[in-house]
Amino acid sequence: MTDDGLVGQPRYRARSEVLRRWWCGLWREVVLSWRFNVVDLSAAVVPGGLFAVAAWRSLHLPASDLAWVLGRSLVYFWLFLSVHTLSNQLVGVEEDRANKPYRPLPRGLVTVRGTTHRLVVVVVLFLLAGQIWGVLPWTVLWVVLVGVRTYENLMRWWFVKNPAIVAGAFALLGAAWKLAGPLTPAAWYWVVAGTAYWLIGFVEDLRDVPGDTTVGRRTLPVVLGAPVVRGAVGVALVLVPCATLWALEPNITAPVLIWLSVLALGCVLVTARLWVLRSPRQDALTYQLYCCVWCWLLCGPAFSV
Secondary structure (H helix, E strand, C coil): CHHHHHHHHHHHHHHHHHHHHHHHHHHHHHHHHHHHHHHHHHHHHHHHHHHHHHHHHHHHCCHHHHHHHHHHHHHHHHHHHHHHHHHHHHHHHHHHHHCCCCCCCHCCCHHHHHHHHHHHHHHHHHHHHHHHCCCHHHHHHHHHHHHHHHCCHHHHHHHHHHHHHHHHHHHHHHHHHHHHHHCHHHHHHHHHHHHHHHCCCHHHHHCCHHHHHHHHCCHHHHHCCHHHHHHHHHHHHHHHHHHHHHHHHHCCCCHHHHHHHHHHHHHHHHEEEHHCCCCHHHHHHHHHHHHHHHHHHHHHHHHHH
């Protein structure tokens, strides 16, 4: 072996070690991000992506644009969700130690300081993505809402918490459509319809009534009583497909009728579960189903073209 070869080996090993450490660090960040976000994917990444694809279909965009719309949606809504989960879990560390010990902070997979640094980076990347992809107003709205939601004294009141959720849905849907194309008059109808669905989002609070009562949170089920909220939300859910049918009546086609039938079935199923299955565990499953019905509602533009 030549002297040049002997000299080059340490350099090659040093470069390999740097690359290995860089790759391990990157993979660790990917795994951590997944652990922070995995439970809430159905609340942001899935509906955002579905609505963007529905917008692409509604706007009759070229098939070649679909991959671009999906790619942008995945990146944008992963950052969208990360802003929420990182900030939310930072302010709820002690509560998570008792109720959600599987999360990264209670498990000791990351420190509070490290999570704070990651939050700063994610917010910067999120704002940059919003600027580059033309959805900055929606991005700023979400960052402001997340900031408000970190104040526990405010969020313990239903008249602050639930309007914040509705505004968050508005930010998500507006950005999702704009990632695909322009916000047309038809787009605004679907954005408003998808946002209005969360006016009855008190389903989320039913599963947490015992804990909310203990810590003094004044959610609507705590204030009015769970039976009243179950009854009101159930009736409102049954009216959702009826209102949608009325709004779309001039353009009812076979695909729209199929979509509406599934939507009605989902709303009736959620209502039945609300009225019959009342344990915290069943309420948690009912809330997941409620989110699934919302996702199906957001597919509406793809059927009504």
